[in-house]
Amino acid sequence: MNPSDSLSVSGLRIATRRRPGRWIGAALALLALGFIIRGFALGQIDWSIVGRFLTAPAILAGLVNTVLMTICAMALGLSLGVMFAVMMLSPNPVLRVSARLYIWFFRGTPLLLQLLLWFNLALVFPRLGVPLLGSVRTVDVITPFVATLLGLGINQAAYTAEVVRGGLLAIDRGQAEAALAVGMTRFAALRRIVLPQALRLIIPPVGNEVISMVKLTSVASVIQFSEVLRGVQNIYYANARIIELLIVAAIWYLAVVTLLTLGQTLLERHLRPAA
Amino acid sequence: MIVARGLSKRFGRIQALEGVDLDIAAGEIVCLLGPSGSGKSTLLRCINHLERPDAGAVWIDGDLIGFTREGDRLLERDDRSIARQRRRCGMVFQRFNLWPHLTALQNITEGPIRVLATPRETAEREARALLARVGLAGREGASPAQLSGGQQQRVAIARALAMNPDVLLFDEPTSALDPELVAEVLHVMRDLAATGMTMVVVTHELGFAREVAHRAVFMDAGRIVEAGAASDMLTHPTHPRTQAFIQAVMG
Numbered sequence: 001m002n003p004s005d006s007l008s009v010s011g012l013r014i015a016t017r018r019r020p021g022r023w024i025g026a027a028l029a030l031l032a033l034g035f036i037i038r039g040f041a042l043g044q045i046d047w048s049i050v051g052r053f054l055t056a057p058a059i060l061a062g063l064v065n066t067v068l069m070t071i072c073a074m075a076l077g078l079s080l081g082v083m084f085a086v087m088m089l090s091p092n093p094v095l096r097v098s099a100r101l102y103i104w105f106f107r108g109t110p111l112l113l114q115l116l117l118w119f120n121l122a123l124v125f126p127r128l129g130v131p132l133l134g135s136v137r138t139v140d141v142i143t144p145f146v147a148t149l150l151g152l153g154i155n156q157a158a159y160t161a162e163v164v165r166g167g168l169l170a171i172d173r174g175q176a177e178a179a180l181a182v183g184m185t186r187f188a189a190l191r192r193i194v195l196p197q198a199l200r201l202i203i204p205p206v207g208n209e210v211i212s213m214v215k216l217t218s219v220a221s222v223i224q225f226s227e228v229l230r231g232v233q234n235i236y237y238a239n240a241r242i243i244e245l246l247i248v249a250a251i252w253y254l255a256v257v258t259l260l261t262l263g264q265t266l267l268e269r270h271l272r273p274a275a
Numbered sequence: 276m277i278v279a280r281g282l283s284k285r286f287g288r289i290q291a292l293e294g295v296d297l298d299i300a301a302g303e304i305v306c307l308l309g310p311s312g313s314g315k316s317t318l319l320r321c322i323n324h325l326e327r328p329d330a331g332a333v334w335i336d337g338d339l340i341g342f343t344r345e346g347d348r349l350l351e352r353d354d355r356s357i358a359r360q361r362r363r364c365g366m367v368f369q370r371f372n373l374w375p376h377l378t379a380l381q382n383i384t385e386g387p388i389r390v391l392a393t394p395r396e397t398a399e400r401e402a403r404a405l406l407a408r409v410g411l412a413g414r415e416g417a418s419p420a421q422l423s424g425g426q427q428q429r430v431a432i433a434r435a436l437a438m439n440p441d442v443l444l445f446d447e448p449t450s451a452l453d454p455e456l457v458a459e460v461l462h463v464m465r466d467l468a469a470t471g472m473t474m475v476v477v478t479h480e481l482g483f484a485r486e487v488a489h490r491a492v493f494m495d496a497g498r499i500v501e502a503g504a505a506s507d508m509l510t511h512p513t514h515p516r517t518q519a520f521i522q523a524v525m526g
Contacts, residue, residue, distance in 0.1 A: 177325055178372035178431075182386030182438055183362035185354045192389060196376050 049244040053235060054251065062231030063252050069148060069217045069227060070256075074210050076153030081160025086190065088165050099161065106158035112219055115151040118142065119223040148220040156213065163205045167198035200271055207264035214256050218249075228252050276301040276473060277322060277442065281331035283497075284317050291317040292328070293497040301441075304474045306484035306505060309494035310520060315477040318494070319444050322475065323364040324357055335363055335442070362390065365435025369447040371427040373419040379406065379430045380415035383437045391438070398437070405433035409463050425456030429463055436467075443467065445476040481524055485509045493517045 053059060087099035106114065122138035129135020142150075171194050179189035221230035232245035277299040284292040292314045299305050307315040320326040322333055324341035332349065333340040340360055342349035352360070373382050383402035387393040393401075406412055409429035419427055428448055435443055448464070449457040461483050468474060468487045478484060484491050488505035493514070501514040512518045 172370075172372070174368055174370055174372035175374060178366075178368060178374065178434075180325060180358070181323060181361060181364070181366035181368075182434065183358050183390040184386070185358045187354070188358075188389060192385065193374055197374075200376065 045243055045247070046241065047244075049241050050247050050251075053232075053241075053245060053248050056231075056235070058235065059228060059231045059248060059252070062226055062228040063256075065145075065225070066214065066217050066227040066252075067256065069145070069152065069220070069225070070210065070213045072149050073152035073156060073217070074206075074213055076149065077156025077160050077209075077213075078206065080154065080157030081164050082195070084157060084161035085164035085168060088161065089168060103158045103161055106155050111151065111155050111216065112222065114155055115147065115220060115223050118147040118151045119144070121147070144220070144223050144225040147223055148217070148225040151223075152213065152216060152220070156209065160206065160209065163202050163209070164198065167202040168194060170201055171197050203264075203268060203271060207260070207267075210264075211257050211260055214260065215253060218253075276303075276336060277475070278334040279318070279321070279331065280333075282318065282321055282328045282333070283330040284314075284321065284326060284328050290497045292321070292331075294331070295494075295497070295499055297492065297499065299442075299473065299475060301473055302471045303490065304468050304472075304476070304488045305490045305492060306488040307475065307477045307492050307494060308479070308481070308484065308520070309500075313494040314497040315494050316446050317497075319446055319475060319477050322442070322444055323361045323366060325366070327351065335360075358390070362438055363441045364444050365438055365440035365442070366444045367428070367431050367435055367446065367448045370451050371419070371424070371431045373422075373427050373431055373434070375419050377418075378415065379411065379417045379419070379422065382419070382430055383434045386434065386438050402433070402437060405436055406430070408436075408466075409433045410459070423456060424452045425459045428452065428460045432460075432463055432467070442473045442475065445474065445478065447477050447479070449478065449480060479524060481509055481521065493520065495520075 084099040084102055087095040090096055119142065121142050125138050127135040128138050128141055175197065176186075176189045176194050179193040180186070184192065217225075217227045218229040220227060221233060224230070226234075228249050232249045236242045236245040277297070279295060279297040282292050282295040282297075283290070289312075291312075295314070295318055297305075297318070307318060309315050317326055321328050322335075322340070324333075327341060332342060338360065339349075341357055342351055344350075351357075373379075374385070377385060380399060380402050383405055384393075384395070384398040387398040387401070388395055403412070403415060406415060409432055411426060411429055411433070414422065414426070414430075417426075419430070422430065432443075432448075445464070449460050452460065457480070461480065464474070464476070464483070465487055476484075476488065484505050490502065491505040491508045492502040493500045493508065493512070493516070495516050501508060501512065501517045508517070509521060512521055
């Protein structure tokens with residue numbers, strides 16, 4: 001190639017490469033989307049009913065219960081989870097085995113079964129009480145809310161414990177050693193130095209669990225906890241508009257999950273250490 | 276001041292320490308030298324009970340570290356009591372071990388505030404002074420990730436000093452540093468040495484050992500092979516193992 005040739009080439013415009021594969025892929029995706037939209041538009045769905053019930057008081061009350069339960073059950077799950085994670089890493093073999101047993105049981109049985117067990121606790125223990133302090137009837141204490149909270153929270157803790165344990169193990173041993181070297185006790189080193197770092201590490205997986213918890217609350221509809229799904233079921237038992245009301249529920253779940261996803265993104269950005 | 280007698284420690288099949296005796300006087304600077312795996316770090320970590328010896332014991336100013344004597348046996352102390360004993364020893368680690376979720380200043384004040392219950396303002400004032408002393412005035416708000424290795428290690432030295440320890444233990448303080456950052460850390464250590472601080476330093480910096488240390492202790496396979504005045508031992512080692520090591524390190 002002679003120098004004048006390369007000079008003239010260097011002056012040419014750079015054109016975008018043709019990518020027919022991308023065009024075909026995009027066309028197929030749009031086509032599929034179109035079919036789905038067309039199907040729902042022409043199907044036997046009365047959208048006006050969806051609109052009417054979207055903000056029905058019973059459904060909004062269910063929404064509040066769903067959100068409230070998500071918060072309470074996650075709080076219970078996270079605190080118990082941290083406790084069991086620490087127990088699993090304890091030098092005390094009895095604590096380690098107890099935590100393992102807990103996780104084995106609550107991860108090894110279906111959530112639905114656990115909810116039913118909690119809800120029917122009165123069949124095993126008709127009265128609950130503390131010696132000397134008296135007792136109460138179990139059916140008065142284990143309301144659908146309490147049964148759901150116990151079921152979801154305790155089940156969640158079994159999963160969260162493993163996540164937290166992973167987080168704790170990911171923190172370099174030197175971090176705790178440096179804390180011990182300035183005279184902290186093992187417990188102080190865990191609480192002040194290791195746990196804060198581990199918790200930061202587990203925010204992405206716990207965020208996912210919060211999102212799945214929003215949807216798990218719907219399982220509690222079987223034990224009469226009045227969350228969103230229970231709310232729409234009560235209505236469609238009366239008016240037989242099953243699909244319309246299920247769409248209402250889907251819209252609310254999507255709305256809550258979308259907000260949570262946004263919150264999670266912001267939180268992660270906020271916690272990312274300024275490098 | 277520090278007395279170690281008959282220290283032994285085994286990790287699985289490796290005998291890290293085998294009957295080590297060592298005496299360190301107040302104000303003395305002792306360098307522990309030797310090939311990797313020779314037990315220098317284990318010996319250092321036994322002094323503040325980060326490692327529990329299998330046999331033998333360490334005394335600091337007559338206090339038995341990590342154990343209490345009950346008749347003819349040694350009983351390990353409880354967590355709180357060991358933590359209290361560790362306050363007398365500051366420790367500087369090879370990989371700095373600064374706490375990444377805290378700023379440089381918070382790394383230094385955490386110990387005084389949480390362990391000594393020093394009021395926050397006092398702790399922060401002292402921490403600022405310590406940062407200035409290690410040449411990092413103005414970097415109070417920096418997070419460890421924003422600092423170079425040399426700067427992190429200097430913050431770590433300030434963190435150890437904040438507890439007003441009687442002894443400073445250095446575990447290969449410059450081994451994880453880029454070569455051009457070693458000097459700034461050694462400079463801070465020289466300044467410390469000049470204040471009369473008792474220092475035990477595990478290091479491969481033979482130059483530092485020769486100039487600054489009063490005494491050098493050469494270890495191999497969990498035993499002390501040779502010990503003596505640092506300048507003497509490093510220029511005229513008597514034991515063949517020491518000779519070979521010094522020749523290898525000096526190149």
